[in-house]
Amino acid sequence: MADKNSAWRSPWVMVWFGLLALFFIFTGVRIFYAITSSPGLVVDDFYERGEDYSANRLKREARDPRWQMEIEAPEFVDIGKPTLYGFRLKNKVGKPIDADAVIFYAYRPSDKRQDFEIPMKRVAMGHYTAEVSFPLLGVWDILISAKNGSDEYNLPHRISAGVK
Numbered sequence: 001m002a003d004k005n006s007a008w009r010s011p012w013v014m015v016w017f018g019l020l021a022l023f024f025i026f027t028g029v030r031i032f033y034a035i036t037s038s039p040g041l042v043v044d045d046f047y048e049r050g051e052d053y054s055a056n057r058l059k060r061e062a063r064d065p066r067w068q069m070e071i072e073a074p075e076f077v078d079i080g081k082p083t084l085y086g087f088r089l090k091n092k093v094g095k096p097i098d099a100d101a102v103i104f105y106a107y108r109p110s111d112k113r114q115d116f117e118i119p120m121k122r123v124a125m126g127h128y129t130a131e132v133s134f135p136l137l138g139v140w141d142i143l144i145s146a147k148n149g150s151d152e153y154n155l156p157h158r159i160s161a162g163v164k
Helices: 011-036 046-063
Strands: 068-072 085-089 100-106 114-117 121-124 127-132 138-146 151-161
Touching: 046 138, 068 151, 085 100, 085 138, 100 127, 114 127
Parallel strands: none
Antiparallel strands: 068 085, 085 127, 100 114, 100 138, 121 127, 138 151
């Protein structure tokens, strides 16, 4: 039997311990979901790509052609409707040039399974387009990759599909 002057008889002590227990339960549930559902943007061979990047960074910088790259993105992107994206590529003095391949990558930060890529079509010297349809509402990270031989040059962009 608890003493009449015991702290355990106070409702405030019980409320604080209840809140503390609720905090630990909630934190445990969040940790469980973080471990079991990892939708992050991680490539399968991240370690090898990181080693390659470090080992070849100076070589890539020496070969960098100093291209000027520009994304032509619409102001509003609706979900489920094709939208035209453009990409312009110029050399270091501003003249249009062609790359071997230009690819439009779309990454969903919250779900890796929604990621997709579309090859862009050349419409003029240094000008490429692609019709893109985003299937889900929300944030998408875009990366347009221009490949020249074994070198790859990227330009990132972030959009919010379906949000005005």
